[in-house]
Amino acid sequence: MSNNGNPTPNTLEGGSHQAAPAPSRPYWIGIGLMVIGAVWLVNAYGLPQGARYAAVGPGLFVTISGAALLVLGAVLVLQIWRGESFQPQDAEDAVADAKMDKRAFLTALVAVAVPVATMGPLGMPFTATLSFVLVANAFGSRRWWLDLICGAILACASWFLFSQLGLQLGRFFPPLGF
């Protein structure tokens, strides 16, 4: 078991205040939403807003969603500036107000990113096994060889089963051509 579930607040960041569950002023979320809204609006500009018979063309909903995200992003920035609080959600197996375990988070993130690069060239069973080992490690398992065996069995069995069901999961291990 890992020691990352320690409930004692670690106040390395946060100064003299009580350990905050999340940065108190996440302006970047509002700005990010405004950027998404702007991208959608720019794209909508190139689309017809009206159509010959219908009054509404394919651009209208793109415009509406872009404008809404732009405005809502700005409203969120304003709310954050006025001191809006953000409380992490409750989840089973998680302590909402615990400090973020960056190593565990990044390991799990790598496990999610790995398939983008390896799924095509190395196949689904290999990729799934690798991700399995990484996630188990992120959750504190240190018996990597056991995770490797468990992951490989699960990945191979599900590749076989789902392929039988008619799902196109690609070849078993493409580098060897089968």
Added chain:
Amino acid sequence: MDTLGLLLQGFGVALQPVNLMWALVGSVLGTAIGILPGIGPALTIALLLPVTTALAPTSAFIMFAGILYGAMYGGSTTSILLNTPGEAGSMMTALEGNKMARAGRGAAALATAAIGSFVAGTFATLALTFAAPFVAELAFYFKPTDYFAITALAFCSVAVVMGASRTRGFISLFLGIAIGVIGIDAMTGQPRLTFGNMQLLRGIALTVVLVSLFAVGEILYVASRYRSVPGVMAPVKGKLWMTREDFARSWKPWLRGTAIGFPMGALPGSGSEIPTMLSYTLERKLSKHPEQFGKGAIEGVAGPEATNNAAAAGILVPLLTLGLPTSATAAVLLAAFQNYGLQPGPFLFTSNPALIWGLIASLYVGNVMLLVLNLPLVGIWVQLLRIPRPQLYAGILVFAMIGVWGLAGSWVDLAIMFVVGLAGYVMRVYDFPIAPVLIGLILGPMAENQLRTALAAGQGNPMVLVSTPLSAILLTIAVLLLALPIFLKRLRAHA
């Protein structure tokens, strides 16, 4: 043919051995996922969507319905024994149920939850049986403008009711709508927001977004704040059956819970959190033993549990009769219908009665199966909690990536899984509601289609949107939903 005749025909379908087997598979899977953390009914059905290529639609929907109902049964077990409600609807059950378990009355708490779920599930299915054909009949007269008004109302209520603030609710909703416009426009064939990528022409599938938000987002979030010390499980103690007094104190909350849960489940946005809270508050007010609330009152388990299950049946009314999903699970069920090229709505009742009535009949059958599975076998189910968390979450990611990769074998989908999964993590950390994204994604294109059809019929005159009494009323309610809280706030400030 009258409703009873159609229902009997439905039982003829549901009781076929192959369909009974799928109902059992669904009930077992549903109970298991209700107990296991990290996965809910919406995600499970989304991961099982590929089976639609191999299964007949009736069998698939009978299995999905078993999962929907089973998850509600299973969720109560962890709430009572571990004090960890897997989903919002089980929060109230945990409040009293876990106190009962700690006081050595765990068996009675599990029994009132299971029997309450059965009673509510059965009565709510009965209500569904008679309400659904009636609503479907009405829906025949609905025009595109009415459908647009219904979706607009659904948007407003989902965004206003779900989540910590209206701003965050609307942000989630519009993110969903923004994702929904990606791909080829169905009416004009024009590519939208594809950024020159051929694979984005077909749009972003609901399964990819759902799996990424629910499974990947959850894995990243729990990993970053993992409680490696497991919760303390209360042993299943006490007589396995309820006492006469327990029954006397439970049956009214079961019925009241059904009456609250069913209609509220049918409304967009109310989910299971609000009705269960309402039921809990009502039971505390009506109880002859209000002093026991907070210390293990059986009414506080019986009422919310019944409400929870009745709400699960309630979501099927707008889904089957109007094709309108009011929760994340309903959105995935709609996607499953679309996989078969079927569109839920009034026409499905006439074009495919065997499917609709077989599905409704299977809900009765599934409820009986679930009672048998949950009441005497609860000791076996809790063994599932022994699965080590590292391997459990790793397994969830494996199934998530199979679900995404299996859709089209495209690395673009996997890249979207990464980005949307990361967004799911951020949404959990900063408390943005997740369900409105899915509602926006699935209802956005529907609203757009109805709006454009309505305006085309009205030759571009926007007044056509309020040209029928129903559309005018629904749009007025939608505006009121938005404006009323602001108005009340101002009124209070002036008072």
